[in-house]
Amino acid sequence: MSKQQNKKYWDFKAATVHGEGDLYIYGDVTSWKTDDGDTSAKSFKRDLDALGDIGRLNLYINSPGGSVFEGVAIGSMLKRHKAHITVYIDALAASIASVIAMAGDVIRMPRNAMMMIHNPWDFVMGNADELRKAADDLDRIGGSMKESYLSKTGGKITPEKLTELLDAETWLSAQECLNYGLCDVVEEANQAAACVSNELFAKYRNVPEDIAAKLNDPEQPQANTSDDETKAYLQRIKDTAGLELQNINSYLGGIING
Numbered sequence: 724m725s726k727q728q729n730k731k732y733w734d735f736k737a738a739t740v741h742g743e744g745d746l747y748i749y750g751d752v753t754s755w756k757t758d759d760g761d762t763s764a765k766s767f768k769r770d771l772d773a774l775g776d777i778g779r780l781n782l783y784i785n786s787p788g789g790s791v792f793e794g795v796a797i798g799s800m801l802k803r804h805k806a807h808i809t810v811y812i813d814a815l816a817a818s819i820a821s822v823i824a825m826a827g828d829v830i831r832m833p834r835n836a837m838m839m840i841h842n843p844w845d846f847v848m849g850n851a852d853e854l855r856k857a858a859d860d861l862d863r864i865g866g867s868m869k870e871s872y873l874s875k876t877g878g879k880i881t882p883e884k885l886t887e888l889l890d891a892e893t894w895l896s897a898q899e900c901l902n903y904g905l906c907d908v909v910e911e912a913n914q915a916a917a918c919v920s921n922e923l924f925a926k927y928r929n930v931p932e933d934i935a936a937k938l939n940d941p942e943q944p945q946a947n948t949s950d951d952e953t954k955a956y957l958q959r960i961k962d963t964a965g966l967e968l969q970n971i972n973s974y975l976g977g978i979i980n981g
Contacts, residue, residue: 744774752789764796788818801826876904
C-alpha cells in the first residue's frame with residue numbers, strides 16, 4: 724500500500740484566509756474505518772461544518788472513487804452549502820469522485836487530468852427480493868447521478884449521449900470534459916500523479932494501461948510535456964480503453980451465446 728493510500732480518503736484544513744476554506748478528497752471514498760480514523764459522510768460533514776461561515780470553498784480532488792452512497796451524501800451536502808465552490812481536479816476524478824466534482828460552481832482541470840464516469844454498481848448478497856431491491860436502488864442512484872452531470876453540462880451533452888458514456892465506462896480527457904460541459908476551465912498540465920488504489924482500479928473494466936503506468940511512474944506526464952506528446956498520451960489511453968471494451972463485449976457475448 725502506498726503512502727498516499729494510508730491517508731484517510733479526505734483531508735481537511737482550516738483556511739488561512741478569512742471567509743475561505745479548503746477541502747481535499749485525495750484517495751478512496753469509503754464508508755469504513757481506516758488507520759486514520761472515521762471516514763464516514765457524517766464525520767466529513769462535521770469537519771466541513773467546522774470551517775464555519777465561509778463564502779468560498781476550494782475543493783481539490785484526486786480520487787479513484789469508491790462508495791456510491793458516501794459520495795452521493797458528500798455531493799449533496801456540498802450542493803446545499805452556501806459557499807461558492809471551485810473544484811480543482813488535480814489529476815483524477817473517477818467514478819463517484821466525478822459526481823462529487825459536479826457540486827462545484829466552477830470545475831478546473833489541468834490538461835493532463837482525467838475524469839471517468841460509469842453507472843453505479845454494488846456487491847449484493849441475499850434472496851431474490853433483496854437483489855431486486857438492490858437493482859431498484861441502483862437505478863434510482865444512477866438517475867440521480869445523471870441529473871448531477873446534466874445539470875452541470877448546461878445542455879452541451881444530450882441525455883442519450885451521457886447514457887452511452889456511462890454504459891461504456893468512459894475515461895475522459897480534460898478537453899473532452901470541457902467539450903461536454905463537465906468542466907469549465909482547462910489549465911496547463913501539472914505534475915500531480917493520479918491517486919493509487921489497486922483495489923478500486925481492479926474493479927473497473929476499462930482502466931487504460933497508461934493510467935497504471937502513470938500511477939507507478941511520477942515522470943509521466945510532466946508539466947513540460949509538449950502538446951504533441953500530451954495528445955499522443957491521451958490517444959493511447961482512448962485506444963487502450965476501446966480495445967479493452969471490445970474484448971469484454973466479445974467475452975460476454977461468448978457467455979450469453981454459449
